[in-house]
Amino acid sequence: MAELTIGEVARRAGLRPSALRYYESVGLLDAPRRRQTRRYYDPGVLQQLAVIAVAQQAGFTVAEIGVLLHGFGPAVTPSARWQALAAAKLPEVEALIARAQAMKRVLEEGLNCGCVRFEECVIVAGQGCVAGPTGSPPAAGAGGDRATP
Amino acid sequence: MAELTIGEVARRAGLRPSALRYYESVGLLDAPRRRQTRRYYDPGVLQQLAVIAVAQQAGFTVAEIGVLLHGFGPAVTPSARWQALAAAKLPEVEALIARAQAMKRVLEEGLNCGCVRFEECVIVAGQGCVAGPTGSPPAAGAGGDRATP
DNA sequence: GTACAACTTAAAGTACACTTGAAGTCAAGA
DNA sequence: TCTTGACTTCAAGTGTACTTTAAGTTGTAC
Numbered sequence: 001m002a003e004l005t006i007g008e009v010a011r012r013a014g015l016r017p018s019a020l021r022y023y024e025s026v027g028l029l030d031a032p033r034r035r036q037t038r039r040y041y042d043p044g045v046l047q048q049l050a051v052i053a054v055a056q057q058a059g060f061t062v063a064e065i066g067v068l069l070h071g072f073g074p075a076v077t078p079s080a081r082w083q084a085l086a087a088a089k090l091p092e093v094e095a096l097i098a099r100a101q102a103m104k105r106v107l108e109e110g111l112n113c114g115c116v117r118f119e120e121c122v123i124v125a126g127q128g129c130v131a132g133p134t135g136s137p138p139a140a141g142a143g144g145d146r147a148t149p
Numbered sequence: 150m151a152e153l154t155i156g157e158v159a160r161r162a163g164l165r166p167s168a169l170r171y172y173e174s175v176g177l178l179d180a181p182r183r184r185q186t187r188r189y190y191d192p193g194v195l196q197q198l199a200v201i202a203v204a205q206q207a208g209f210t211v212a213e214i215g216v217l218l219h220g221f222g223p224a225v226t227p228s229a230r231w232q233a234l235a236a237a238k239l240p241e242v243e244a245l246i247a248r249a250q251a252m253k254r255v256l257e258e259g260l261n262c263g264c265v266r267f268e269e270c271v272i273v274a275g276q277g278c279v280a281g282p283t284g285s286p287p288a289a290g291a292g293g294d295r296a297t298p
Numbered sequence: 299g300t301a302c303a304a305c306t307t308a309a310a311g312t313a314c315a316c317t318t319g320a321a322g323t324c325a326a327g328a
Numbered sequence: 329t330c331t332t333g334a335c336t337t338c339a340a341g342t343g344t345a346c347t348t349t350a351a352g353t354t355g356t357a358c
Contacts, residue, residue, distance in 0.1 A: 007304065017305085018347055026345095036354065037306050051267045058255040062345065078267050086256045093252045100246045106207040107235040107242060116226050156334065166335085171316055185324065186336050211315065 004041045013049045027066050028052055059093050060085065153190040162198045176215050177201055208242050209234065 006017045013020075020039075023029040029048060032041045048069075055065045068081050155166045162169075169188075172178040178197060181190045197218075204214045217230050264270035 005304080016347075019345085021306095022346055038354070039305085047267075054255060057252065058259070059249075059252040077265050079262060079265050079270075082259050082262070082267075086259045090253065090256050090260070093249055093256060097246060097249045097253065100208075100242055100249055103206060103208040103242045104239065104246065106203060107239050110207070110231045110235045111239075113228060113231070116228050154334080165317075167317055168315085170337095175315095187324075188335085 002042065004043060004045070006039050006041070009041050009045055009049075012046055013053075015049070023049075023052070023062075026062055028062060028069065058086070059089055059096075064089070151191065153192060153194070155188050155190070158190050158194055158198075161195055162202075164198070172201070172211075175211055177211060177218065207235070208238055208245075213238070 004012075006020055009015075010017045010020055020029065024031055029045065029052075032039045032045070034040065051069070052065055055068055060068065064085060068078070068085055071081060153161075155169055158164075159166045159169055169178065173180055178194065178201075181188045181194070183189065200218070201214055204217055209217065213234060217227070217234055262270055
């Protein structure tokens, strides 16, 4: 059983066949050999898909995974590519964590807020709620201006 | 200066005029009065936009913000609506934080990894890297099967 | 030989929050 | 009056990672 159909690969990898065709079309996966029109894969493709899965779990986009797998030319090792990309991605992920934690704080303040109308609630001004049982001042950043579009 | 043009409101709120028209079209913003075809806003719209901004920072979608502002009928106070929605949203945000922290761990393991080829690196198998200076075992969850699509 | 499942392609669809473009209207200053 | 900039509507486009659909082909079991 050295050959796998696309359905078999998809089932083992927990993907849909359409995802495998998509990965092939964007260059993440090498084109497998064919008989007539059908694709037949070596079992090693499952390892490649595992690499892709880990990269996705790390937050890389499909385009970035393409660079990870094939970018920078053959002189650069995969490990070096991963490290270069990971070093660039880490601040993004840290920013995501900070944003999500800020969301959580806003939600928790809202849960503890006793204001009846939004307008009387100073959460809106970025200074925490005045009427609720929580009086803890939130993180810095005066309200009013959002990120420039 | 009791009236603001759409450009003026947009500038003060840090948005584009198109965003205000979009908010109006999906019901987040009341339709302002018009002279001829042009929109003229009361300054109070800035407070409404601030509420929308806070809700967005809390992770609510535009549809959810619509419920927040107008949903459940008039018998329910805005505060009660916020609390109902925030209680439902909090687990989502906590899951987002957990996912992002998992991403960060994967990236950091990769940065400390000394493997030359992906295939020799056991990060792929979900057990951390064997060759690198870090020997810390990662979180649970055996590799192989991803979330069902 | 026939039925049926699994495969093939290309194009379009999905979700979200807007933005962009085209073509036209309006207000204000010189 | 003319110009210029800001506005109007409506439709289509953006980015991401795929999925879905349609229409046709192939492999396998009976």
